[in-house]
Structures are given as C-alpha cells and as structure tokens.
Amino acid sequence: MKNYKMIIQYEGGRYNGWQRQGNTPNTIQEKFENVLFRMTGQKTEIFASGRTDAGVHALAQTANFKCNTDMSCDEIMSYINRYLPEDIAVLSIEEVNERFHSRLNAKSKTYEYSICAVKKPDVFTRRTVYYIDKYPDIDKMRKASQKLLGTHDFKGFSSVGKTKKSTVRTINSIEITENGSYINIRINGNGFLYNMIRIISGTILEIGLGKAEDNCIDFIFKTNKREYAGTTLPPKGLKLAEVLY
C-alpha cells in the first residue's frame, strides 16, 4: 500500500467538524472518505493531524491515507479536488514512507484566532473572523500571553471534564499581531485540549478589554478551574494554520 500525505484547506462553517462520528452527518472526514471510496473502490480511512471542531477552519491541515493506485500524485489531487465540495480543497499531495501518520508523528501545531474590532462586521470576512465592538489593549494581551508559555497543566483552559488522561501541554509561542482593525492570535504548541485555543483567546481578549484581571492566568493555573478563565470564543474565528513534523 502506498501512503499519501496531503495538505488540505477547508472553510468549516458548513461542517460538523473534521471527525466522522456515528450518525452525525456532514463531517469533513466523511467528505474525503466518500471521494476516496469513489476513487479506489474500497473503504479508505483518512487520518488528520487532529480533529477540528464544528465551524473551525483549516488553512493547512495535514492528512494521510493509504491505497493502491497507479495514478500520479497530480492525478490523485485533481481527482479528489474535482469531487470535493468547493469549501474543501487539497493544496498538495506527496507519497511518503508507509510508517508516516499525520496525528502520531505531528511535532507541533499552529492555530490562529482572528478578531476584528469594528462597529459592523466586514461582509467579506464575516465567516472567518470574530467581531467585537471595542478595541482591546494589545500590550496587555501580549504581556498576559507570555504567562502561558512553557509546560503547564492547561485543564483550567479547556472544556475537558473529568479525565484520567494528562492535561499537561507545552505552548512554544504566542504571537499577537495587528493589521488595521484586525487582531491575530497565533499559538504554537505540542498539542491542545478540547476548546483550549478558544478559551485561551477568550481569556487574553478579556484581559485586553479590561474585563478580567491581568493576573487571572496565574490564578487559573493555581486552581485549574475552568470557571476562572474567559469565555470560549466562537469557532468561526479559529483556523488550524500549520502542522509541523
């Protein structure tokens, strides 16, 4: 069996997230597997670097699948793109070692959360940006974000319930950039808990807006309690930007 690694892109607004699950219709995984079944005539599973939640986008998700085919990579890419819906696309494809696995081999992932502070959402970016009506203090946000760097128990910054699994993760970098009325929070880490980026972004934003104390992050780490962290920002502002191997 050949193993193919793809970089893929999707606008997640219409979908129930990446992962195929029971009877939930309209997942991105299902859209791919339907096309792969059509192409190969066989049930073919596709593995992404991680599931993205309902409504979350991907600028560059990585996924792999195995199949036997005589088609070239270009031919496979053309075939898949022809049958995918127009809000999902394969950007590139290559044959890789049969042991490569998109999720298990991922070293780190980068997510972006996009916010815009204007009176009225821009009609052209409304599907992929979270709009607020007051401009936050970016310096405060940057300063607060530095407290999140490194290895911590991020349970308080997640929607994970009781679990025996580790909730310790490492954040390598957080960059907050501005472009006009747009604010972009870019976070790289070795892995993320359920809703972790959206809660971290919500917490940093509330600090920037003066709705939360600058030192609340210390307190959340100390208590590990979700209720002390900020709101879970909506999925539409979140994009999986890059997966590193």
Next chain:
Amino acid sequence: MKNYKMIIQYEGGRYNGWQRQGNTPNTIQEKFENVLFRMTGQKTEIFASGRTDAGVHALAQTANFKCNTDMSCDEIMSYINRYLPEDIAVLSIEEVNERFHSRLNAKSKTYEYSICAVKKPDVFTRRTVYYIDKYPDIDKMRKASQKLLGTHDFKGFSSVGKTKKSTVRTINSIEITENGSYINIRINGNGFLYNMIRIISGTILEIGLGKAEDNCIDFIFKTNKREYAGTTLPPKGLKLAEVLY
C-alpha cells in the same frame, strides 16, 4: 426632508444586482428599501451611484435616501444594519445637502477585478476572485491597458446593443498589481457601459495569456465591434471599490 449619504458594502453573490426591477426578487436596493420602510413607515427610495450587476460586489458603494426622522446618524446606521442581511452592511452615514444625489453627482468610480492563478481555488476567497490555471504576462497586460486610457468610444468593450445614447467614456487610470498568485486590475473612470469592466479585464487577460494579439485593442476601437474583444469575465471577481464626488 433630510438627505442621508451612506457608504455601503455588499457581497453580491446571492443577489440579482443592485437595482429593483419589476418582479425580479432579491435585489440589494429592495433589501435596503424594505428596511427603510420599516424604519420610517413610508415608501422610501434609495439611490446608488450606479447599479451593479447580479453577482457583483461592492467594497464601498455610495447611496442616498431622504426621510424625516429624529434619529441620529449613529442610530440610523445601527437600525439599518440590524435588519439588513449579513452580506450587506452600512459602513458610514452622514447628513448631506438636500441636493446631493449619489448617481448624478458622482465624478468618477473605481472598480477592481480580482484574478488568481493557481491549480485549485482558495476556499476562503473563492466567492470574490476569478480563478485561472496559468499565470499571465503582467507586463503585456500593463502595456495593453495603457491604450485604454483617455476618452474613447467604448462600444466594442460593452454589451450595449443598438443605442442612441453616447458610448463615449473616459478612463483616467488602470493599475495592475500582483500579490502572490493574485492579480488585481483597478480601473478609474467617469462612467462605464454595461459589462465594460468585465470585458476590458477579459481582453487584457487574454493578451496576458497570449490568447489575443497585443494590438487587438487598437482594432476594437477602430471597428467598435464587441466580437473582437475578450470574453466577459464572471461577475464574482468584480468589486465597486470607490465613488468620488
């Protein structure tokens, strides 16, 4: 009666153009007039700088309407934005002299046509960009575009049928810029004939792709025949960018 001038924005993909016309449903003018009727209790006509065709977008269209109200401009803007669909927005509003008319007083307009040359349309810009699969020669396009500057009879670059009205227009500037795989054609002129920007963009693009002769523009001016000009590019790449008074 007070006269209000607005800068408005819309993603035109879902609409049958700006202008309300007979029984054609779903025009942008109709969406505004419905909200104005709700706000004022009276039939209120709205005047735009010009109609945009079905599927064409506006980054900054100008429109005005007259009404009697005690509401402030901010209140009017909030009201209208609350009831407009999410792909139409008012960006700003101000009270102006009662003799101001968005169409009659417009001095010039700027349109942009956006093209992208990649294998597969970017899922995030697919609604507002025309995708092609081969990168054109930009220098050729720039050189050809200079021949369009000034005052000419643009009948050959339009879908205007037989008409007694003048088809003479003046183009003040054409700028062609590149950004990654994106190409933007920005045209300012005193007025444009039916489909004129889309046909001009199609003609320049075909010259850039080597599908049309460099000197075809001279020939179109000489003959005034539509059939010698390039294809009418699709509406989704076209945006009304600015109206000057």
